[in-house]
C-alpha cells in the first residue's frame with residue numbers, strides 16, 4: 295500500500311477540515327451575538343446548537359485524521375489496534391481512519 299499517497303490525501307483532507315472549522319468558528323461568533331440579543335428566539339438558539347454540533351463533528355474528524363497521520367508515521371497504519379492484524383486495503387479504502395479490523399469492530403458492536 296502507498297502510505298505516502300495516503301498521507302498526502304489525509305493532509306489535503308486535513309486542511310479542508312481546518313478551513314471548514316475556521317468558517318464555523320466565525321459563524322458561531324455571529325450566532326453567539328445573535329443569541330445574546332435575542333435570547334428568547336428558539337430559531338436563533340437552534341441555529342447556534344447546529345453550528346456547535348458541526349464544530350464538534352469536524353473536530354472529531356480532525357482528531358481522526360491526526361491520529362491516522364501519526365499511525366502512518368509510526369508505521370502502525372492499517373494494523374488493527376486491538377488484534378494487531380492487518381485491517382485490509384478494502385476496509386481502509388472505505389474507512390481511511392479505521393483503527394480496528396472488521397472482526398474486532400464486530401466484537402465491539404455486540
Ligand SMILES: [Zn+2]
Pocket residue numbers: 374375376377378379394395396397398399
Ligand atoms: Zn482486530
